[in-house]
Amino acid sequence: MTSPEEALAARLRAAGCVFAEEEAALLLDATDDPAVLEDLVARRAAGEPLEQLLGWVDFAGTRVLVGPGVFVPRQRTALVVDVATTLLGKGDVVVDLCCGAGALGAAVAARVPGVEVHAVDVEPPAVAWARRNLEPLGGRAYVGDLDAPLPDSLRGRVAVVVANAPYVPTGRIRDMPAESRDHEPRVTVDGGADGLAVLRRVVARSPYLLRPGGHLVVEAGRDQVPALVEAFGEAGFDSVEHHEDDERGAHTIAGRLLSAAGS
Structure with missing residues (x-):
């Protein structure tokens, strides 16, 4: 039986996300609300940067807060x-x-x-x-x-x-x-x-x-x-x-x- 994480990863992979498994795990950790999760996944599948959706990026060992419309540090x-x-x-x-x-x-x-x-x-x-x-x-x-x-x-x-x-x-x-x-x-x-x-x-x-x-x-x-x-x-x-x-x-x-x- 396919796990929720595997199903989510398959959906992200189909949308072109290269690191679908890692992204699926991060999105699942971001919320316990199924409606919020669905919104995040839909927006990610539509191309929004993962980091802007999560609200943070791990940069050089530091968690840096980011949001929509802000440059995501590489x-x-x-x-x-x-x-x-x-x-x-x-x-x-x-x-x-x-x-x-x-x-x-x-x-x-x-x-x-x-x-x-x-x-x-x-x-x-x-x-x-x-x-x-x-x-x-x-x-x-x-x-x-x-x-x-x-x-x-x-x-x-x-x-x-x-x-x-x-x-x-x-x-x-x-x-x-x-x-x-x-x-x-x-x-x-x-x-x-x-x-x-x-x-x-x-x-x-x-x-x-x-x-x-x-x-x-x-x-x-x-x-x-x-x-x-x-x-x-x-x-x-x-x-x-x-x-x-x-x-x-x-x-x-x-x-x-x-x-x-x-x-």
């Missing part, structure tokens, strides 16, 4: 956390630009107790989720463009800036999975003609936040690495390194700032 982005946490200690200041739901800041704070986290995003709904994730950890989140809304007291004090900025070239958005195209704000993925429009601005603005010897750590696509390394150098970063994780398909650029902007 597992490959955990490489940014892996790199950034090697550069931090208790009492250091971290800024998460283009923070979305605050996944990077929350994961860094969970791994390095005692860091001070500030996060920024242009999307008010995303910042509302970032506050839910960061405030219990002592962090703060702001609505605005890159570093603009941050307090002046942070300038020249930040140890690490992290960013998962949008980096998909505009012309390639049509090739993305439907659950991202249809259920995440375009501004969270659209990086302009070559995908680097926002990332170049992140690189250019970070020196105004970082202390001398501070670091910027960002995610990018493999074919964007050379141009991004050049942008780091032009902004005053040295020791620029490309970190790659083939298993996760992840590419991260990290650079050390020679001296604070204006010094």
